[in-house]
Amino acid sequence: MNLLRFFRSGSAPVARERLQILLAHERRAGNQPDLLAILREEILAVIGRHVTFEPDKVQIKLDRGKSVSTLAVDIEIPNNRTAGALAA
C-alpha cells in the first residue's frame, strides 16, 4: 500500500486506506450490538420458561479475541424461587 502511495502522488490512496480501516471498524461495531440484543432476548426467553429472575439482574458480555470470542451470561437467580421451579 505504501509502495502504491509512492508511485501515485495524489491524495486518493490516502482516502482509500482511511476508508478501508474505518469501514472495517464500523461494520464490526454495527453488527455487534444487534447480535448481543438478539442473543440476550433468546437466552432469557429460554431460561425464563424454567426459572424466575429479575430482568435487570442479568449481565451479558461478549469479548472478541483474536482466535476465540467468549460470551458470558450472568443471571442472578433468587434461591427460593429456583428451588420452587426445580421442584415443580
Place this chain on the structure above:
Amino acid sequence: MSQVLVVTSGKGGVGKTTSTAALGAALAHDGAKVVVIDFDVGLRNLDLVLGAERRVVFDLINVINGVAKLPQALIRDKRLENLHLLPASQTRDKDALTQDGVEKVIAELREKFDWIICDSPAGIERGATLAMRYADAAIVVTNPEVSSVRDSDRIIGILDAKTARAERGERVDKHLLITRYNATAAARGEMLTIDDVLEILSCPLLGIVPESKEVLRASNVGTPVTLNNPQSAPARAYFDAARRLKGEQIPMLVQGTTASIFTKLFARKAA
C-alpha cells in the same frame, strides 16, 4: 412483472433525484411504463427536476390520507406519455407518511407500472427507510469521495436489515451507481478510482456517470438529462445503466473519455 427500485445514498447531494429522473426517463423512452415517486416529504424536488412543479395538485400524503385517489395525484410527463410522477407533499409533518399507507400505494402502482422508482430522501430516518421498505432492488448512488462512500456502506447495511424483503429472508439486489466521476482526476491519483470504490463497497456496478455541466444544464430547464441532451456523456451513461437494469449485458465504459469513443467505434462495427 413490475420492479420496485429505490434510489438511495445516505449522503445528500450525490445525485439521487437527478438519477431517478434520468433513469425513469430512459426506461420510459424505451417503452416501459414508469412511475417515479418522491419520498422527500417537506423538501420535494423531483417535480422541479422533471419540470412538473406547476402541475402538482395532489401528492403522496394526500393519497395515503385518502384525500385523493392515486390516479388524481399521478402527473403524466409532457414529453413521455409512459412516464409518471407521484410528488411528495410540502407539509412538514413527516409522520403523515405511514408504513401501511406506503405499502398500499406501492401495491396499487405495481398493477399499473413496469417500473416504480422511489427517490429516497438523504439520511437514514423514516423517509429513507420507508422509501426502501418495499423495494425489490436498490440503486446506491455514490460519489468517489470519502463521506459518500462511508454513507453508502451504511445504507447497504440498512438495505440488508430493514427492508420487507430482508425481513422475509429474501435479498434486495443492490446496484452501485457512481456519479460525478472524473476519470482524469482518478488517473492522477486525486480521486478514488472505480476499482477503489468497488473494492471498498463490494457491490455490483450499475454505471459510471461522469461529472458534467450537462447535468446542471438539464436541471436548470427541468428536463431529465437523458431527454435534454441524449448524446451527452452523462445521458449515455444513464441509458446504459437503464439497459443493464433490464438485464442487458453492456460493456462498462466511462462515457466521454477518449477510450470510450474508440471502444464505441469498434462496438458499432461489430454490431
